[in-house]
Ligand SMILES: Nc1ncnc2c1ncn2[C@@H]1O[C@H](COP(=O)(O)OP(=O)(O)O)[C@@H](O)[C@H]1O
């Protein structure tokens with residue numbers, strides 16, 4: 001059997017005294033797109049932050065492997081270099097740091113960590129231009145400080161641009177559809193779909209079915225109270241939309 | 254005659270009194286004899302208690318025999334030098350620049366010990382007259398060389414109506430426990446546009462004091478940037494006076510302090526006539542047990558209506574033991590003005606750090622990016638590229654030194 005890109009076993013995590021993740025189990029084989037759906041407050045963003053290595057959380061049990069490597073032992077920047085990418089639900093605004101400068105630093109840091117040489121400026125510019133065109137991002141936007149004053153749509157497009165440039169193995173998209181109108185949703189989904197291939201896996205977090213019409217998942221998981229309570233194919237998302245989450249809450253008990 | 258309790262004078266004060274008497278400045282000597290150096294009880298020195306901080310004063314400076322390497326080289330700059338208070342011979346000046354010197358100091362009298370000392374001890378002043386716009390950056394390299402010395406020097410700059418210039422002053426010298434006292438007087442003619450950057454790069458064992466006085470005529474535009482990145486103890490006093498309608502000042506500054514350092518930027522601005530504006534913006538970054546002080550006073554005269562001025566200070570604490578102190582002061586005698594102040598102080602934002610790290614940028618590099626981002630507002634408006642790059646170099650050097 002091929003090594004899964006992401007394997008989460010019995011993951012428990014708490015913030016301060018409150019347990020938020022209560023035994024998450026999830027296996028994503030190479031090339032598959034899995035959706036996690038759950039109501040607000042069920043712990044979806046917590047899962048994404050714990051995977052990316054945010055330090056506010058205490059992991060009390062469980063294990064996470066990224067392409068067979070122990071993810072929880074790594075620093076956030078090491079996880080990124082190992083191929084994990086989190087598209088934030090709320091991308092952070094960073095005044096005074098030009099988006100272009102940031103992109104170059106991110107790409108070259110990851111290359112360096114993997115023992116590859118730095119990208120030359122012309123190669124970098126070419127890569128940015130190509131990826132940007134797909135997402136309607138022009139160089140003027142990239143000269144602006146990172147995410148500062150970006151509209152909701154611009155922020156999400158910028159996240160997908162980073163994903164396209166960093167070429168991760170494992171993409172986690174946290175509510176990438178939130179704050180997007182239908183046109184922006186199409187641009188962003190198209191960008192994400194363009195990155196789907198046989199080796200790259202994705203975990204698409206959302207609480208609306210809408211996004212999954214555009215990014216069609218291989219597997220849908222229902223998330224409730226800190227764990228996965230039901231899994232199925234893409235029709236499960238439609239079922240959820242029709243019946244609401246209430247029917248699935250019992251399964252968590 | 255009122256009876257006053259005599260102050261107990263310390264070693265530094267006794268030396269100052271001797272030195273002042275030796276140059277015939279009896280009145281200044283008397284002032285120190287009576288009042289001593291300012292303590293925290295003196296409002297404008299509340300956070301920079303000179304009596305406590307200045308333990309000793311080295312002997313008055315002698316002429317310099319050797320010069321250390323320039324602290325900062327700006328490609329294409331026109332260089333002038335003052336060493337140990339003595340104005341050095343200059344190379345041929347760019348068109349429209351007249352270089353000269355004059356006896357004594359140049360600062361206007363005001364009730365301030367550093368200004369008094371500069372007036373009494375500066376033997377001569379470099380004078381610069383800018384008759385028209387000057388292209389190259391003018392760099393005034395002010396240094397104190399040799400054994401530990403108490404040196405005072407002074408510069409007077411006239412900028413003609415409509416002229417523009419970028420003037421950089423650097424302060425540096427040998428690695429001894431100098432006390433430097435520097436004065437700069439600048440008069441900007443009507444619609445003159447000046448950028449004035451002063452950077453302290455003297456050694457950690459030195460004390461650096463500077464007082465910069467500006468007079469702005471109608472429509473004059475001034476941008477200043479003070480950077481403290483050298484001396485163990487530093488204080489730069491900035492005295493802008495908006496004396497012509499439409500005059501505008503972007504008065505900015507940056508204290509970079511590490512363990513054991515104390516840096517102070519004190520602005521005292523006067524909006525003297527109607528219709529003048531200013532945007533004072535200061536930043537502090539402190540690590541270890543470093544201490545940064547920023548004081549900003551805005552005085553608006555009775556008939557200076559329509560003054561628009563806001564003092565801002567932003568502090569960034571890189572350690573728990575660091576201290577960042579800020580004191581705004583508004584003294585407003587006119588009624589139709591927009592004046593204010595604001596201050597923020599915090600650590601590097603954790604969410605921003607996590608965002609950068611989650612993209613593969615290692616912790617130290619992410620911190621550097623955020624600090625640079627924090628300071629970009631100060632360096633970005635400096636249009637001369639070579640100068641801006643040199644300033645980035647100073648900031649990066651400070652960050653890399655890590656202590
Ligand atoms: N920093 C925090 N401190 C305390 N509780 C938190 C914190 N962040 C999230 N939570 C709580 O954890 C739960 C899960 O939040 P979250 O992971 O954001 O859910 P979702 O993304 O599914 O909406 C919520 O009840 C939320 O209030």
Ligand SMILES: [Mg+2]
Nearest residue numbers: 044045089175
């Ligand atoms: Mg969420």
